[in-house]
Amino acid sequence: MKTETAPVRLADYRPPEFLIDTVHLTLNLHPDATRVSARLALRPNGEAADLVLVGDELTALSVSLDDLPLTAKQYEAGPDRLVVRNVPRRPFTLTIETEINPTANSKLMGLYRSSGTYCTQCEAEGFRRITYFLDRPDVLAVYTTHIEAPKASAPVLLSNGNLTASGDIKGTDRHFAVWHDPFPKPSYLFAMVAGDLGVIRDTFVTASGRNVALGIYCEHGKEARCGYAMEALKRAMRWDETAFGREYDLDVFNIVAVSDFNMGAMENKGLNVFNDKYVLADTETATDVDFGFIEGVIAHEYFHNWTGDRITCRDWFQLCLKEGLTVFRDQEFSSDMRSRPVKRISDVRTLQARQFPEDAGPLAHPVRPEVYAEINNFYTPTVYEKGAEVVRMLKTILGDAGFRAGMDLYFARHDGQAVTIEDFLACFHETTGTDLTQFMRWYRQAGTPQLAAEGAYDAAAKTYTLRLSQTTPPTPGQPVKEPLHIPVRFGLVGQNGADLQYERASGASVTGDVIHLTQPSQTIVFHGVSSRPVPSLLRGFSAPVRLTIDAPEADLRFLLRADTDPFNRWQAAQTLLMRALIDGTASARAGRAASIEPALVDALAEVAGNDGLEPAFRAQALLLPSEADVAREIGRDVDPDAIAAARNAIRAAIAGRIGPRLTEIADAMATRGRFSPDAASAGRRALANIALDLAAAGGDADAVARIVARYHAADNMTDRLAALSTLAAAARVERIAALEDFHARYRDDALVLDKWLALEATVPAAETLPRVRALIADTAFAAANPNRIRALVGSFAGGNQTQFNRADGAGFDFLADYVSDLDRRNPQTAARLLVNFRSWRALEPKRREKAERALRRIAQVSDLSSDTRDIVTRTLA
Ligand code: PHE
Ligand code: ZN
Numbered sequence: 001m002k003t004e005t006a007p008v009r010l011a012d013y014r015p016p017e018f019l020i021d022t023v024h025l026t027l028n029l030h031p032d033a034t035r036v037s038a039r040l041a042l043r044p045n046g047e048a049a050d051l052v053l054v055g056d057e058l059t060a061l062s063v064s065l066d067d068l069p070l071t072a073k074q075y076e077a078g079p080d081r082l083v084v085r086n087v088p089r090r091p092f093t094l095t096i097e098t099e100i101n102p103t104a105n106s107k108l109m110g111l112y113r114s115s116g117t118y119c120t121q122c123e124a125e126g127f128r129r130i131t132y133f134l135d136r137p138d139v140l141a142v143y144t145t146h147i148e149a150p151k152a153s154a155p156v157l158l159s160n161g162n163l164t165a166s167g168d169i170k171g172t173d174r175h176f177a178v179w180h181d182p183f184p185k186p187s188y189l190f191a192m193v194a195g196d197l198g199v200i201r202d203t204f205v206t207a208s209g210r211n212v213a214l215g216i217y218c219e220h221g222k223e224a225r226c227g228y229a230m231e232a233l234k235r236a237m238r239w240d241e242t243a244f245g246r247e248y249d250l251d252v253f254n255i256v257a258v259s260d261f262n263m264g265a266m267e268n269k270g271l272n273v274f275n276d277k278y279v280l281a282d283t284e285t286a287t288d289v290d291f292g293f294i295e296g297v298i299a300h301e302y303f304h305n306w307t308g309d310r311i312t313c314r315d316w317f318q319l320c321l322k323e324g325l326t327v328f329r330d331q332e333f334s335s336d337m338r339s340r341p342v343k344r345i346s347d348v349r350t351l352q353a354r355q356f357p358e359d360a361g362p363l364a365h366p367v368r369p370e371v372y373a374e375i376n377n378f379y380t381p382t383v384y385e386k387g388a389e390v391v392r393m394l395k396t397i398l399g400d401a402g403f404r405a406g407m408d409l410y411f412a413r414h415d416g417q418a419v420t421i422e423d424f425l426a427c428f429h430e431t432t433g434t435d436l437t438q439f440m441r442w443y444r445q446a447g448t449p450q451l452a453a454e455g456a457y458d459a460a461a462k463t464y465t466l467r468l469s470q471t472t473p474p475t476p477g478q479p480v481k482e483p484l485h486i487p488v489r490f491g492l493v494g495q496n497g498a499d500l501q502y503e504r505a506s507g508a509s510v511t512g513d514v515i516h517l518t519q520p521s522q523t524i525v526f527h528g529v530s531s532r533p534v535p536s537l538l539r540g541f542s543a544p545v546r547l548t549i550d551a552p553e554a555d556l557r558f559l560l561r562a563d564t565d566p567f568n569r570w571q572a573a574q575t576l577l578m579r580a581l582i583d584g585t586a587s588a589r590a591g592r593a594a595s596i597e598p599a600l601v602d603a604l605a606e607v608a609g610n611d612g613l614e615p616a617f618r619a620q621a622l623l624l625p626s627e628a629d630v631a632r633e634i635g636r637d638v639d640p641d642a643i644a645a646a647r648n649a650i651r652a653a654i655a656g657r658i659g660p661r662l663t664e665i666a667d668a669m670a671t672r673g674r675f676s677p678d679a680a681s682a683g684r685r686a687l688a689n690i691a692l693d694l695a696a697a698g699g700d701a702d703a704v705a706r707i708v709a710r711y712h713a714a715d716n717m718t719d720r721l722a723a724l725s726t727l728a729a730a731a732r733v734e735r736i737a738a739l740e741d742f743h744a745r746y747r748d749d750a751l752v753l754d755k756w757l758a759l760e761a762t763v764p765a766a767e768t769l770p771r772v773r774a775l776i777a778d779t780a781f782a783a784a785n786p787n788r789i790r791a792l793v794g795s796f797a798g799g800n801q802t803q804f805n806r807a808d809g810a811g812f813d814f815l816a817d818y819v820s821d822l823d824r825r826n827p828q829t830a831a832r833l834l835v836n837f838r839s840w841r842a843l844e845p846k847r848r849e850k851a852e853r854a855l856r857r858i859a860q861v862s863d864l865s866s867d868t869r870d871i872v873t874r875t876l877a
Contacts, residue, residue, distance in 0.1 A: 017048035022041040022143075026148070038097075044089055077132075110127070158194070162270075164178045215252070245411075257276035288718045313420075319375075367390055373870040447475040464533055488543065491536045494530075497562035581624070640847075654694055659703060815833065834872060
């Protein structure tokens with residue numbers, strides 16, 4: 001196990017001393033003794049006399065140079081390094097034989113087995129667990145992969161690129177396949193899969209008329225659940241042609257769904273490997289949310305073919321070059337397939353729930369980090385989601401045409417290269433002439449900027465004066481922050497709801513509906529404004545900042561009813577609800593009851609019942625900020641019990657005032673006919689389920705009975721699970737029978753049982769922690785499967801505010817013990833669970849002290865992995 005690693009710094013980047021032009025890999029598969037032969041065509045690229053290749057837990061069997069076996073004296077091989085002294089100063093070949101044990105590989109990095117299927121995961125540094133290599137993304141090689149395996153247990157043999165040969169190996173029960181990938185790629189994009197799998201096939205004809213054979217592989221018997229993913233893949237392929245001018249480039253595109261996977265999915269060239277949770281879906285077993293995720297992840301991995309594979313990262317510091325950009329692309333795709341405003345609202349919710357706390361805590365880092373101890377820990381919401389926001393701002397600043405021109409140049413200029421964020425931005429600078437020096441700070445500077453706004457209308461002068469100021473709080477290693485270029489999309493809303501016109505603006509550059517804030521503080525004066533406007537700022541969430549504005553409640557209620565920007569209508573509701581929840585929390589702590597303005601409740605009812613708005617949007621408006629959202633906004637001295645009490649009281653008050661109205665709205669949403677996962681139908685279900693959940697919040701007997709009946713009558717997983725979670729989240733007695741029923745219905749379906757595990761883990765009651773422990777001990781809980789672990793332990797630590805943060809510290813102790821144990825088998829998943837401690841310093845003193853004690857216990861464990869060591873160290877720092 002890698003335990004001690006010196007930090008890696010961006011400033012220390014040096015080009016590789018050698019390059020590898022071609023790789024011929026032969027994998028002779030065997031459950032616990034797989035033979036790997038790697039023939040590398042190398043050439044010097046620097047001055048070094050010695051060739052140093054990296055490995056991880058490897059055993060070298062033999063090494064040959066230009067086909068002459070080296071004696072043990074001519075090279076040094078250890079588990080994590082192979083050094084060949086004084087190699088020729090000309091191109092040469094090196095052939096290395098290693099032996100590895102896929103069955104024992106519980107880290108799920110390198111070559112491992114998932115339900116008997118051989119599969120690989122190489123990003124970021126897994127290839128070195130297969131063979132010694134220059135395992136870094138700026139070494140691009142053409143791969144030919146020869147796979148041999150028993151015909152009976154592994155009839156399917158897959159790798160990157162196109163199939164060039166296959167057949168039986170005479171006189172044995174084995175067969176072989178040879179795959180050749182003509183596109184040079186870094187080792188992290190290598191993949192191989194071998195097993196006994198079912199498949200569905202389709203074809204896609206590209207814009208220029210090329211035929212592509214598509215395949216989605218899965219466990220036998222699950223083929224029917226791959227259909228939605230296949231349709232989503234074809235939509236994604238078409239969309240990339242029209243939206244970005246990007247065509248697919250190989251003759252085949254394969255996807256394999258495996259059940260043991262550390263992450264969501266992986267964009268290996270021509271052979272994407274997926275966590276089966278992001279492939280398998282049907283009406284019976286998947287919710288609308290699942291369908292949406294599948295569409296998004298299928299698209300994300302496909303889009304990597306250009307943003308990641310054809311153009312890759314020079315080094316791992318540039319991770320956001322592919323991830324932020326590809327998340328932006330998949331968000332745009334889903335917006336075009338579904339409702340743009342609803343997609344934006346849900347993406348912003350995710351950003352605020354996952355990235356904002358990261359940026360405000362000990363794990364804060366820039367979108368492009370400058371140092372890391374373990375790269376696995378930088379697949380973060382900051383790199384992915386904030387990275388996507390930065391690309392979105394770039395588009396806002398440059399406009400659609402400018403953005404597209406820059407992207408076109410990027411694809412044309414850097415195809416086949418491993419590049420940097422500077423290379424990316426240079427394309428936009430060159431095509432549009434825009435100076436992006438200040439914009440670059442978004443990549444370098446961590447922390448969420450605070451944007452404060454103050455406005456005043458002068459009726460006599462007909463001017464509206466808006467003062468905007470920005471500050472970014474200090475983050476670890478960055479005490480002082482510079483001002484950023486913040487694009488603030490805005491409107492000055494007049495009494496009839498339309499944006500008021502103005503003659504001119506001074507004090508900042510204003511292009512179209514965007515104010516460019518570039519200074520710490522700027523005062524913008526709009527001249528010729530005919531009446532007092534209500535400012536609608538940061539429309540569409542045009543920058544990843546926290547906006548504070550001292551808007552009167554009546555103005556916010558007005559925006560909720562009348563703004564032409566749907567995002568800001570939603571934002572107005574959230575701001576009002578958040579104020580009520582924060583006030584309510586203070587009341588709860590002082591022993592008083594929380595309350596909510598009737599006028600706000602009525603405004604919410606009006607939006608929820610407004611048939612002129614799409615149901616999915618109305619559902620979002622009714623969804624209160626979560627307990628975690630409130631904790632984040634409070635930010636210090638947090639008491640999760642008080643937040644929960646306030647939130648429950650406010651939900652009950654809403655139900656008390658408009659419960660029957662909510663029930664009517666839900667009834668009106670009933671759909672007839674066959675289930676369809678399309679966005680419009682999903683929106684109707686979402687509104688019905690959220691309305692009914694809220695109507696039951698006060699514990700009204702009829703409302704609860706309606707939920708129980710809905711659970712039993714449901715003809716799809718969306719409605720059934722929604723009803724069940726209403727019962728579970730309210731910790732009502734009815735939940736016990738319903739959860740048992742659910743378990744009995746789906747006992748044989750692991751992905752559905754994950755939903756059940758997650759609900760069990762999020763019940764807000766003292767008996768939940770013992771229940772979670774019991775479920776872990778239960779044999780049905782596969783301790784090695786990341787999906788099970790995340791569903792149960794991840795949901796408890798990340799989704800159960802009151803119980804993970806129990807006042808007695810038992811929740812913290814549980815996570816500490818669990819992570820310390822899991823770390824020995826799967827460090828990557830262990831480290832990710834540990835991230836749930838990231839906001840510990842914001843807790844009230846008693847809980848904070850207990851959290852710290854639990855963290856210190858983990859830090860004392862000897863032999864921690866580099867993954868877990870890194871997170872615990874930074875979390876405590
Ligand atoms: N690169 C993958 C994606 O975002 C994520 C991933 C990272 C998967 C590391 C596995 C390992 O598309
Ligand atoms: Zn990605």
